[in-house]
Amino acid sequence: MxxxxxxxxxxxxxxxxxxxxxxxxxxxxxxxxxxxxxxxxxxxxxxxxxxxxxxxxxxxxxxxxxxxxxxxxxxxxLPKPVNQHVFTPRSQAGYYLLVLFRSVSVGALWLILASNAFFGVVLLLGSIFYWELTPFTALQSAGAGIISTLLIVVPGHLVFVWLYKHAKRIEIVQPIEKDSMESRGQVL
Structure with a gap:
């Protein structure tokens, strides 16, 4: 051949x-x-x-x-790989901030689910024990869910979102400089 x-x-x-x-x-x-x-x-x-x-x-x-x-x-x-960020002790704070943000977000979701479950249990028990279910009790349980969401979850979430978005600006995570990469022997 x-x-x-x-x-x-x-x-x-x-x-x-x-x-x-x-x-x-x-x-x-x-x-x-x-x-x-x-x-x-x-x-x-x-x-x-x-x-x-x-x-x-x-x-x-x-x-x-x-x-x-x-x-x-x-x-x-093929595009050349570009290392935009390098893990340094300064960026370690950004990493822990991200972990904290994710854990608080999960906790906030559990709080929302718990408040909705509380409202559901009150309605369910209220229908069983109809003499204890009043419009005020239903409003109370719904209000607890809404208020806990508005006063705790939303502001907490917004604070962590703001911190995460502005991590570069407050110099927790810094983009790597091209000349510092070349001095380390890494090529873009």
């Missing part, structure tokens, strides 16, 4: 070892005419490709035209 070989790369590898086509043919165990044809046309059989790559000491797939063009296309199309 004939394969396309990157003839320019083959020639560069041969010249980097300071070999002539004849020396490459001897090392690979091929005829001179075969090496000349591969370098000029860029077409070689699987066995010739293996023999040449073994003689040059490279991976056989390195000589393929398809893999060379695919690799160059893949590396050009």
């Amino acid at each position: 004939d394969m396309n070989i990157n003839s320019d790369l083959l020639k560069k590898l041969r010249l980097s070892k300071s070999w002539s086509q004849e020396q490459l043919a001897e090392e690979a165990g091929l005829s001179l005419r075969t090496v000349q044809r591969i370098e000029s046309e860029g077409i070689a059989s699987l066995q010739s490709r293996k023999a040449i790559s073994q003689a040059l000491g490279v991976d056989p797939s390195m000589l393929d035209v398809e893999s060379d063009s695919e690799n160059s296309q893949n590396t050009e199309s």
Whole structure:
């Protein structure tokens, strides 16, 4: 099966070892005419490709035209990773603030569920013990849920949202500077 070989790369590898086509043919165990044809046309059989790559000491797939063009296309199309933030002791406060924000949010949700459950239990028990259910009792339980939500959950949530959004501005989490990354040996 004939394969396309990157003839320019083959020639560069041969010249980097300071070999002539004849020396490459001897090392690979091929005829001179075969090496000349591969370098000029860029077409070689699987066995010739293996023999040449073994003689040059490279991976056989390195000589393929398809893999060379695919690799160059893949590396050009991939975005370079950018490290925007680095975990430092200053950003540790931001991390703990985020953990606190999440735990308080979960606690606030439990408070809302508890107040709604309390309202549901009062209505359920009120329907069983109908003589104790008054409009005032129902309003009381609904009011407890609404008031606890408005006075505790919403302001607490807003405070943590504000702190989280403004963490950069109050310098808890700082974006990393490009020159400091280069001094650490990291490349963008």
